[in-house]
Amino acid sequence: MAGSTYGRLFQISTWGESHGRALGVVVDGCPAGLALCEDDIQKFLDRRKPGQNAFSTPRREEDSVEILSGVFEGKTTGCPISMLVYNQTQRSADYREIANYYRPGHADYTFDKKYGFRDYRGGGRSSGRETIGRVAAGAVACKILASLGISFTSYVRSIGPVEIDPARFCEAEISRNPLNMPDAAAAEQAAEYLSKCKANGDSAGGVVECIVRHLPAGLGDPVFEKLSANLAKAICSIGAVKSFEIxxxxxxxxxxxxxxxxxxxxxxPGSIQKLTNHSGGTLGGISDGSELLLRAGFKPTPSISVPQQTVSRSGEPLTVRVKGRHDPLIAARAVVVVESMAAITIVDALFANMYARMDAITDFYK
Amino acid sequence: MAGSTYGRLFQISTWGESHGRALGVVVDGCPAGLALCEDDIQKFLDRRKPGQNAFSTPRREEDSVEILSGVFEGKTTGCPISMLVYNQTQRSADYREIANYYRPGHADYTFDKKYGFRDYRGGGRSSGRETIGRVAAGAVACKILASLGISFTSYVRSIGPVEIDPARFCEAEISRNPLNMPDAAAAEQAAEYLSKCKANGDSAGGVVECIVRHLPAGLGDPVFEKLSANLAKAICSIGAVKSFEIxxxxxxxxxxxxxxxxxxxxxxPGSIQKLTNHSGGTLGGISDGSELLLRAGFKPTPSISVPQQTVSRSGEPLTVRVKGRHDPLIAARAVVVVESMAAITIVDALFANMYARMDAITDFYK
Amino acid sequence: MAGSTYGRLFQISTWGESHGRALGVVVDGCPAGLALCEDDIQKFLDRRKPGQNAFSTPRREEDSVEILSGVFEGKTTGCPISMLVYNQTQRSADYREIANYYRPGHADYTFDKKYGFRDYRGGGRSSGRETIGRVAAGAVACKILASLGISFTSYVRSIGPVEIDPARFCEAEISRNPLNMPDAAAAEQAAEYLSKCKANGDSAGGVVECIVRHLPAGLGDPVFEKLSANLAKAICSIGAVKSFEIxxxxxxxxxxxxxxxxxxxxxxPGSIQKLTNHSGGTLGGISDGSELLLRAGFKPTPSISVPQQTVSRSGEPLTVRVKGRHDPLIAARAVVVVESMAAITIVDALFANMYARMDAITDFYK
Amino acid sequence: MAGSTYGRLFQISTWGESHGRALGVVVDGCPAGLALCEDDIQKFLDRRKPGQNAFSTPRREEDSVEILSGVFEGKTTGCPISMLVYNQTQRSADYREIANYYRPGHADYTFDKKYGFRDYRGGGRSSGRETIGRVAAGAVACKILASLGISFTSYVRSIGPVEIDPARFCEAEISRNPLNMPDAAAAEQAAEYLSKCKANGDSAGGVVECIVRHLPAGLGDPVFEKLSANLAKAICSIGAVKSFEIxxxxxxxxxxxxxxxxxxxxxxPGSIQKLTNHSGGTLGGISDGSELLLRAGFKPTPSISVPQQTVSRSGEPLTVRVKGRHDPLIAARAVVVVESMAAITIVDALFANMYARMDAITDFYK
Structure with missing residues (x-):
């Protein structure tokens, strides 16, 4: 129940700092018999890789994953899957300067207040690189779900003031533009908006949307373990998320x-459906068999080179411009993180649902 | 980790159905030495009582709480506090009819799919009466927080299309109007809107806002146990909540x-503050010492007498008008539920923060 | 995870003090569709009732259970089952005297050190009456297990120096003698031993043994969630247990x-078995399909009227004789408590085992 | 709550198989500000290293630990500490043969029944090498405890029929003899006994004892989170442990x-003590300020070259002699594992105790 562990039955423990030796995750509770290899994980990690377009950081990160345990002869064994990515470039010197003051919009101040000091190199544990562990675990979760026919469509719905037009929605478009928007025209507009932000040393917020298809009805438990409530936690635990909708x-x-x-x-006969889907796939917090639809609102990247007012650790006033190579937008690279967290949460609910009824238990142990 | 248990260190287990014999909660993890009596709890329960105005159900519920354990000579003992409320009116006959079909917007369908059958009386466990346990526990949490100087201001921010005007915000007004709005003019407009809804057999949605003051910096843990993430779960676990913002x-x-x-x-000297509070009181998911501000979006009451298309359990098409005595608005009575869930979550974070630093631990055991 | 909550998937929260208004338990995570009524619970509670023979306390306790939630039309609903027993006789006056000193062998001193004060009436939360909640939950667990053909044989193996002779083992004898021993001759000897203890104002320890039959292989998880490890915790959490064997x-x-x-x-064909059962039913902590056998060692009742040296809360030396009506033996009444804790632990492992393999998950959601 | 995660507040997740690429642990919940380096961990791992004497396996394992996260400028940061040990020698060929049959006393059969197949190389996850993660985490826990003045004395109390003589107890002797016994004469006798076992291709059981000094009173919670109950689980989760005493x-x-x-x-004045310590340091499951004393009973190493009767995976009868380089005794190398598990459990209880009283909370947040 410490901060870096998530999930009840399908449980992940992530670790690692932006500029430490490595980052990784231990996935505990993955069933035995799932075909799994490093390439399954790498595909997911590549979706969050920076340096892929004009709007993401020029840092070159290989983020090459290694599976260290839990897989034998190409299949999961039921034992913990440990995965890690060694950090390649560790230009800590860039960050020495920020050790002594609080960057607005970052966790510098709160980490210092909580822990008395902080690993200031690139945000340390509060860096976006923390999501490497989430995405590696998400790849495992998605593979479990895929084997049950459950699939995801995740994309950027809006960037700053630019929103997609549902009439132009095109799933194939998502991977064709660097902003992961399912609407080519909106993607172009958003690109212009981002260019201006970047030119001004500024950044933009955005909204990520995630649709889950073919989810069986009955997932989630009443009251506190509602599927919707756990999705809310999963999504709002992603750095920079400030809002959630289902x-x-x-x-x-x-x-x-x-x-x-x-x-x-x-x-x-036998197939009851909803006429509409305002509820977004849950009723009473339990999946109702229709498409699950959730939305995550990301704030703008806090690292900007626009001058900002702040203070040093000892309280002296300062005006700072955050240097370094930063994305002007978090949302596009976070699409796969949202999908991962949703998948992990759904896998957990899938397992928990298996012992909801006596007849299922009796059948299983017959 | 079953559905009706919430919290890591300050842990609550609620139980009870709308028309069962009683509803209640066990609070496990409350520290010893807190002055506590039934009146502390009753005050909170009274804030969620129906029958208080034209816009809430005319059902008469006494909801009189009893503390059965965990308090000795007026103080908590450190052992579980069991609290219950016996159900007075159990007009189950009203509900016999709905046993056989699925009310739109309710959990009837999903409970049936998950469990094979359901306690159909008044929604059973998915009824709003389930929140009695949450509010009783919330009263304990708020008392703990009050002893640390932490206070809440919670109210309805909008009802349907009617939103409060920040320029007219008046805290004292909240308890003066039956809709718990901090703006008398908006409350009046909203009342008109609700009257029309009610006349049409329809209902309205609304948004609840909650401000927490004097929260120390440092609450919440990085990554998955962010204060913001846990608040998201806590709030989205409340029935009818479809959205969350911080x-x-x-x-x-x-x-x-x-x-x-x-x-x-x-x-x-020694007092670093933020110039603005767009973040709503957390940075990196950890409290930053400024006001915590969160928002919960409630859907409209699903029980309406407008005719709706649905099916029976065996799939025959039906047109239904849900009878019974229902609030046309959930948000107003839910203000205290939002406050309770936020308080429970904050208490948990307060406890978890106490062992974040070696020097604190060394001091404690000196 | 607070002190009075146990179980991961089948989770119980007990509450109540020896001389409070009531004691009870909330069982969260019981599957839907289990036939359950108050009589199922009462039968278990009656097995721990005092006043049944010469060697148990003459206190008259009715311990009549009420089910307040989670059961509808005779079946569990999948929602929390709240059960309670109101305390009938509350002769607190007997205990006023002990408020000011520490009874040897009791938790008086440690509760005071931990919480600053204590509910001194009859031991408060550390009383043996705390097990009422465990046993009520155990009755539910045993009913789940019975529907899978899993059964228990639990009894007293030894009292003080008197041990049963395996050659004389007779299961039917267990309920025929007041000491729950499966060997009539040993029971007689033990009765004599206890009579002497009682005459001297002294008490005796004992060992309880529990055999579980028809347990499927595969229960328990490697490393920390071994079935054997969880049984050890379950058993050693019972007051007065000082040792555990499997x-x-x-x-x-x-x-x-x-x-x-x-x-x-x-x-x-298809039925691999062990030639012997030194392991007691687990290999690598996972059930191996043979009989599970565990042993719980109980210390003697600490309340004795033999004079003992102790101190007052302020440290003055005192010689005390603990008055009141106390059993000279804990083990006999604790048989049903051991069985209950084992059953709860096994149910949890049964549920957890259902998602250990991908093929089981695929089958379930097909 | 999956199998390889342990602890509530100080939480460890171990991973890795005997012959996989690496083994390790993530420690989540370690407070910030603890001085920690790889040498602190290595010292502990060296205590469980084989190849140190005539009675341990001649395998050469370097078991060189790397800290990959959670430490910055020589101090823990409050974020997860990831530690790993790469496997050096992976003579899997030795084990190919055992893939197809069930070694008596091992988890081969139960893993196959649970998961459908198993990583058969050296026992996979059920190997004694799994304890590397426990011991690395134990080193961190012991460092936390040391900074509070809490210390451990752990040793082998008996091997087969040879038990130490309390009159000859000598703490310094523990590290002087290869069997970690605090009695030189007993160690010599035990060595003879083991030599005979080894000569016969047989193995021996043993008992490990652990004393914890300077533990404050008040650790552990009533009912299910008793310190004694958690120690029982921690100890009985160690492979080959069949019994526990406090x-x-x-x-x-x-x-x-x-x-x-x-x-x-x-x-x-102000210092109340017990006259004797039959209770072993807890009363009502809560630490009482006296020495904590616990005992763990280990079964004999199951890998023996004495011929044994078993079956193949398909049920054909076989007589096997387990080859490979195995210790004839588990207990001696397990001393540091027992100490580690006790330390981890105590750290958890230390943290949990910090919010047991309102006055402590008020003091902390003043």
């Missing part, structure tokens, strides 16, 4: 009951 | 870094 | 490998 | 109350 989200708060309720229909 | 929330996703970052200033 | 226990430490290893044999 | 253990079950109770005395 289904219509805040729009539902402006709607009337007659608009927001999803009616039921039975189009073929 | 600080500027989704607005931050439309902002630029230079607008969103909060600078630092040191107005008097 | 299988040959300490005898195995005196044996050679060639004596202690259990060979394998395959008597009929 | 204080007088099973002897207490043969004693009378007047013999077993520890009286209290106040020799100097």
């Amino acid at each position: 289904g219509d989200g805040f729009s539902a708060s402006r709607a009337r009951g007659s608009e927001n309720n999803d009616g039921f229909v039975c189009r073929e | 600080g500027d929330g989704f607005s931050a996703s439309r902002a630029r870094g230079s607008e969103n970052n909060d600078g630092f200033v040191c107005r008097e | 299988g040959d226990g300490f005898s195995a430490s005196r044996a050679r490998g060639s004596e202690n290893n259990d060979g394998f044999v395959c008597r009929e | 204080g007088d253990g099973f002897s207490a079950s043969r004693a009378r109350g007047s013999e077993n109770n520890d009286g209290f005395v106040c020799r100097e």
Whole structure:
């Protein structure tokens, strides 16, 4: 239950700092018999790699993953899967300067207040590189889900003021543009907006959307272990996330009951469906068999070279411009992180649901 | 880790159904030596009581709490505090009819899919009455926080399309109007809106806002146990919540870094503060010493008498009008639930923070 | 994870003090569809009732259980089961005197050191009455196990120096003698020994043994969640238990490998069995399909009227004789507590085992 | 809560197989500001190294630890500490043969039944090498405890039938003889006994004892989180442990109350002590300020070259002699594992105790 461990049944423990020797994760609770190799993980890590386009940091990171345990003869054994990525470039010198003051929008101040000092190199544990462990674990979770036919569509919905037009939604487009938007025109507009931000030494926020298909009904438990509640925690635990919605989200708060309720229909025997999906795939916090839809709001990258007012550790006023090679946008690279955290949470709910009924238990042990 | 247990160190287990014999909660992990009596709890429960105004259900519920353990000579003993409320009116007959079909917007369908059957009386475990246990535990949490000078201001920020005007914000007003809005004019407008909804057999959504003052810096752990992430889970575990924000929330996703970052200033020696509070009181998910601000978006009450399309358990199409005595608005009665869940989460973070540093541990055991 | 909550998936939270208003338990994580009524629970509670023979306390306790939630139309709903027993006789006056000094062998001193004060009435939370919640939950666990054909034989193996003779083992005898021993001759000898102890105002220790039959192989997880490790915790969490063995226990430490290893044999196709059962039903901490055998060592009842040296809360030396109506033996009434804790632990392992393999998961969600 | 994660507040996740690429541990929840370097860990690992004497396996293992995260400028940062040891010699060929049958006394059969297959190389996850992660984490725990003045004395109490004589107890002797016994004469006798076992291709069991000094009173929580219960789980989770005692253990079950109770005395103002220590350092499961004494019973090494009867995976009868280089005794090398698990458990209890009282919380946040 310490800070870097997540999940009840499918449990991950991430570790590592931005400029430490390595970063990684231990996945405990993965079932035996899943085909798994380093390439499965690497594909996911490559989706969060920087240096892929004009809008991401020019740092060159290889982020090459190694599986150290839990896989034997190409299959998971049921024992913990330890995965790590060694850090290649550790230009700590860039960061020596920031050791002594608090960068606005970063965790520098709160880490110092909590722990008395901090690993200031590149944000240490609060760096975006912390998500390497999440994504490696997410790759495992997605592989489990894929074997059950459950799939994800994740993308950037908006960047600053630029939002996708649902009428132009095109899933294939997501991987064609560097901003992971499913709308080519919006992606172009967003690129212009980002160019201006970058030119000004500024950054932009954005919203990531994630759709999960073919989820069985019944996942999540009543009250505190609602699937929706655990997704909220999973998503809001990602650095820079400030908001979360499921289904219509805040729009539902402006709607009337007659608009927001999803009616039921039975189009073929034995298959009850909802007529609409304002709820975003859960009812009472439990998956209802329709598409799960969630949204994560990311704040703008806090590292900007626009001058900002701050103080040194001892309280002297300073004006700073944060140097270094930073993305002007977090949302695009975070798409795979959102998908990973959702997948990990869903796997946990899938396992927990297996002992919800006596008849299932009796069947299993027959 | 089963569904009805929440918290790591300050842990609550709620139980009970809408029309069962009683509802309650066991609070495990409350420190010894806190002055506590039934009246402390009753005050909180009274804030969620229905039948207080034209816009809440005319059901008469006494909801009179009993403390059965964990308090001795007026003080908590460090042992579990068991609290319960016996159900008075159990008009189950009203509900017999709904046993056989799925009410849109309710958990009827998902409970049936998960468990094979359900306690259909008044929603059973998925009823709003489930929050009695949360609020009783929240009263204990708030009492702990009050003894540290930490206080809450919680209210309805919007109902349907009607939002408060920050320029008219008046804390005293919150308890003066039946809708718990801090703006008398907005409350009046909202009342009109609700009257129309009610006349049409319809219902409205709303947004609850909660401000926490005098929170020390340093609460929350990096990565998965961020204070913000746990608040997201706590809030999104409340029935009917579809969205969550901390600080500027989704607005931050439309902002630029230079607008969103909060600078630092040191107005008097030893006291570093933020110039603004876009972050809503956390940085890197850890409390930063400024006001914590969170928002919970509630969907409209799903029980409406507007005709709706649905199906029976066996799939026959039906048009239903949900009868019974229902609030046309969840948000107003849920203010105290939001406050309770936030308080429980903060107490947990307060305890967890006590062993974050070796010097604190050495001091304690000296 | 607070002190009074136990279990990962099948989770119980007990509460209540010896002389408080009531004692009880919330069982969270019980699957839906289990037939359950108050009589199922009462039968278990009756097994721990005092006043049944010459060697148990003459206190008259009704200990009549009420189920307040989680059961609907005779079946569990999947939601928390809250059960309680109101305290009938609360002769607190007997205990006023002990408020000011530390009874040897009791938790008086440690509760005071930990919490600053204590509910001194009858031991408060550290009383044997605390086990009411465990036993009520144990009844539910045993009912789940019974539906899978898993059964228990639990009894007193030794009292003071008197041990049962395996050659005279008779299961039916267990419930025929007041000491729950499966050997009538040993029971008689033990009764004589206890009579002497009682006449001297003294008390006796004893060992409880528990055999679990028809447990499937594969329960328990490697490393920390070994079935044997969780049983050790479950058993050693019972007040007055000072030792634990599985299988040959300490005898195995005196044996050679060639004596202690259990060979394998395959008597009929598909059914591999062990030739012997020195391991007591687990290998590598995982159930091996043979009988599970565990042993719990109870210390003598600490409340004795033999004069003892102690101190007051302020440190003055005192000689005390503990008054009140106390059993001279804990072991006999604790048989059902040992069985309950074992059952709860096994149910947890049964559930956890259901998602150990990908093929089981794929089958379940097919 | 998956199998390889242990601890509530000070949480460890171990990983790795006997013949995989590496083994390691992530320690999550270590406070910031503890001086820590690889040498601190290496010293502990060296205590469990084989190849140190005639009675341990001649395998040469370097077991050289690397700290990959969580330490900055020589101090822990409050973030997860990842440590690993790369496997040097991986003579998997030795083990190919055992892939197809079940070694008596090993987890081969249960892993196969649970997971459908197993990493058969050297026992895979159920190998004694799994304890590398435990010991690395134990080194951190012991360093925390040392800074509070809490110290350990751990040793082998008996080997097969040879037990130490308390009259000859000499702490300095423990590290002087290869069997870690605090009695030179007993060590010599035990060495003879082991030589005979080895000559016969057989092995021996043993008992490890661990004394913890200067533990403050008040550690552990009532009911399920008793310090004694958690120690029982911690110890019984070590492979090959079949029994556990605290204080007088099973002897207490043969004693009378007047013999077993520890009286209290106040020799100097403010310092209450027990006259004796039959309880072994806990009362009601909470530490009482006296020496904590626990005992772990290890079975004999199951890998023996004495011919044994077993079956192949498909059930054919076989007679096997387990080859390979195996210790004839587990207990001696396990001393540091017992100490590590006890230390980890105590650190957890130390942290949990910090929020047991309101006054402590108020003091901390003043």
